[in-house]
Amino acid sequence: xxxxxxxxxxxxxxxxxxxxxxxxxxxxxxxxxxxxxxxxxxxxxxxxxxxxxxxxxxxxxxxxxxxxxxxxxxxx
Amino acid sequence: xxxxxxxxxxxxxxxxxxxxxxxxxxxxxxxxxxxxxxxxxxxxxxxxxxxxxxxxxxxxxxxxxxxxxxxxxxxxxxxxxxxxxxxxxxxxxxxxxxxxxxxxxxxxxxxxxxxxxxxxxxxxxxxxxxxxxxxxxxxxxxxxxxxxxxx
Numbered sequence: 001x002x003x004x005x006x007x008x009x010x011x012x013x014x015x016x017x018x019x020x021x022x023x024x025x026x027x028x029x030x031x032x033x034x035x036x037x038x039x040x041x042x043x044x045x046x047x048x049x050x051x052x053x054x055x056x057x058x059x060x061x062x063x064x065x066x067x068x069x070x071x072x073x074x075x076x
Numbered sequence: 077x078x079x080x081x082x083x084x085x086x087x088x089x090x091x092x093x094x095x096x097x098x099x100x101x102x103x104x105x106x107x108x109x110x111x112x113x114x115x116x117x118x119x120x121x122x123x124x125x126x127x128x129x130x131x132x133x134x135x136x137x138x139x140x141x142x143x144x145x146x147x148x149x150x151x152x153x154x155x156x157x158x159x160x161x162x163x164x165x166x167x168x169x170x171x172x173x174x175x176x177x178x179x180x181x182x183x184x185x186x187x188x189x190x191x192x193x194x195x196x197x198x199x200x201x202x203x204x205x206x207x208x209x210x211x212x213x214x215x216x217x218x219x220x221x222x223x224x225x226x227x
Contacts, residue, residue, distance in 0.1 A: 019143040022121055038119045038130070039141030056146070072127050072153045075134045076084055076161045 018059045022066045025049045033062055078189040080162035081204070085226040086133070088202050091191050095183055097175070099195040105174040105220060112170065115142035118163045126151035131160025142167075169227045173203060179210070179217045186221050194223070201225055 023035030023043065033049050035057060036042050047062025049055050056063040083091050117138035120129045123146050132138040142163050150156050175194060179185060186192065190205045203223025211218050 017143065020146040021144045022146065037141075037144065038128075039117065039144075041141070067124065069122055069126060069128045072129050072156060074129050074131045074153060074157050074160060076131055076157060076164060 020056060020058045020063070022054060022056055025051050025053045025055060027051065079158060081165040082189065082191075084133075084161055085165050085168075088191075088226065091202060093193040093202060094190040095186060095192045097177065097183075097192060097194040101177045101180070102194055103176045104196065105176045107174075108172040110170045110172065112167050113140070113142070115140050115164060115167050118142040118145065118160050120145040120147070120150050120156045120159045120163070122146075122150040123148045127153065127156060129153065129156025129160055131156060131164065133164050171225050171227060172206070173201075173223045173225055174220055175223065176218055176220045179219050185210070185219060192221070192223060 021037055023037045025033055026036050026042070027034040028049060028051060031046060031048075033045050033047055033055070034042065035045060035055065043057070043060075045057045045060050045062050047055075047057075049062055049065075054066040054068055056066050116133040116136040118131050118141065120131060121144060122128070126148070127150065129150065130138075145159055145163060147159065150159060173194075173196075175192075177183070185208065186205055187208055188205045191202060192205055193200055193202050195201075203225040205221050206224050207222040209220045211220070
């Protein structure tokens with residue numbers, strides 16, 4: 001077992017990831033915000049926002065307004 | 077600072093390894109199989125300022141999108157490219173292979189970030205060194221390296 005990967009990292013890998021994402025608000029109803037993520041996915045989050053806004057979202061909660069940044073297309 | 081992937085894993089066929097290990101001194105200590113999501117597109121985004129990078133694996137439609145990465149350091153296309161490659165490279169079928177071998181004058185200490193080709197039975201495999209450890213048991217000095225290989 002001398003060469004197993006870092007146990008703490010392996011443990012962290014078991015926990016759910018909570019990435020910070022950015023989406024465009026498409027609908028607001030009953031305190032739920034519907035967001036379109038780049039790539040086509042659509043999610044719902046709690047919080048306040050207005051339709052058309054770009055917002056940060058993490059773990060189902062709107063965290064704040066995001067800036068519109070220019071998009072660069074990269075192939076790797 | 078080392079890039080996470082000096083060359084994208086799908087281009088490893090054309091890589092000249094830094095070291096070629098013959099089978100004789102090398103002992104395979106363990107293989108850890110990993111199956112990861114086959115993402116081929118990721119959006120990486122600056123926080124506050126910077127750019128949004130839409131990073132796609134060349135030759136794919138980019139229809140499987142990885143969770144977005146938001147990082148303050150993504151301010152230029154070069155940074156977005158490296159971060160995107162780190163996400164897209166760590167996908168698909170992989171094996172973390174641990175090799176144990178003596179510290180020879182020819183190889184020295186094999187440090188992370190080197191490409192190593194080793195012989196596995198009848199086939200040759202190429203891997204990227206991810207970790208190195210040393211063990212000194214008089215009179216032997218052995219190193220154990222873990223390679224990231226893609227199948």
